[in-house]
Amino acid sequence: MALLSSGGIALAQPAILPNPLPERPAPERVNLLFCGDSLAQGMFLALNGQLRRRETVRVTNGTLHATGVTRSDEHDWPTVSRDLVARHRPNLTLFWVGANDFRPLVVRETRSRFAFGTQAFAEGYGRRVGEMVSHAVQAGSRAVWFGLPNVRDAQFANAVRQLNEIQQNAALAAGAVWIPTWEATSDPQGRFKSSVSLERGPRGFRAEDGVHFTEWGYRRIAALFFDEVENIFPELAEGLGRLSDT
Template identity: 70%
Template sequence: MVLAGLAGALGWPAATHAAPQGEAPEAGPAEPAPLPERLNLLFLGDSLAQGLFLSLNPVLRRRPTPRVINGTLHATGVTRTDEHDWTAVTRDLVALHQPQLAVFWVGANDFRPLVVREERARYRFGTAGYAEHYTRRVTEMVHHATQSGARAVWLGLPNMREAQFAGAARQLNTIQQAAAEAAGAIWVDTWEATSDAEGRFLPAVPMPATTRVFRAEDGVHFTGWGYLRIGALLFDAAAEHFPDLAPGLGRLTEA
């Protein structure tokens, strides 16, 4: 099953007869856009982004055009710049690698208090101060990517098995989406793809004659196949919003 990508354009033979007197000749087919020699994809974020990178890397590294770059670090988050400053890390990595596409997926560890070192302050999750500073950091991360010339995609948090964790993830998605889109990133929702028809956590996907597990045992992360399903959402969004990148990405197929 093809999960993402765009079909190549089909060219029709040019007409061989002359145009009638007074009529303009018909235009021939448009030349297909040339493939880029190298398409750098930079993955940024916590263990969710790390799992996505590790699952997509074996698929994409066999292709001539994509170059997949790991900028992820597990057990990190946007809230704790005293532990890992994602704003500064994003700035440095996009300057170093000059990606055409920057993919952000972070937030699984962001329900701790948000630390603002210059204010010597902490803001609890759910407070106005938390939302204000979190928005500012997401904005800066996206701006670093787009100002370097990259396109930016921000993946939303998925549904979580534990109900309280899921509710918090939905709150954080609201903050992330508003900030990321306002800063110029494409928001890719993962909630619907990880929920059943009643909106509950979906651990496995019904398939013809079987059911396939796509969430990890911890109820947060994904199996390798599950990450490929999330990768499909990413590729679909990239193809829709950045069609010039689609030929370089190619087609993502399910194993």
């Protein structure tokens, strides 16, 4: 498989598209909505200045740090995302969430809690991911779901793999494009990668906590989608444009 490269970050597996993905006409302006936890928030902050200078894009921040899909009693992402797409009518919704989703899944209606790793957790979590995507798609938005990256802590990394599988299956089934980030954030041996090698030398792209990214790192991860947008959503390509590598 061809290797896609973006600022020294390689993606061995391209974006995974749901089937079918209907064609749409180009909008006059791309309304872009970010949804998710501190990962999505970091990406929004890293891209906001660059995108807001483009008359062809309107950017909305729907992110909230320290939230997750599991704790609907703290922040009900399916309901919040439904309200956000109804209010802002985005052409494109980017989801990136899960850094806090290794806590038990809480179901307020039945006062139930399901531990991470159980079948009940997987089913309930996947259902919520599907609802989030469905709300965007049914409102007329394209939906993109970024997979979780590799992380420094090995035990945490194993859990991330499990969560990625649940997210990917649910997001694709609901009509989102899946953007894998695991290989882009791992070395050839599959270990956590904190920097990438450029012609001018290595450059760090992960934050000190081993989970989040530097500002440049967020732009490089976002570019895994932006560099492919012409093939994924051709009607949005001109409006979104490419990302600067500075």
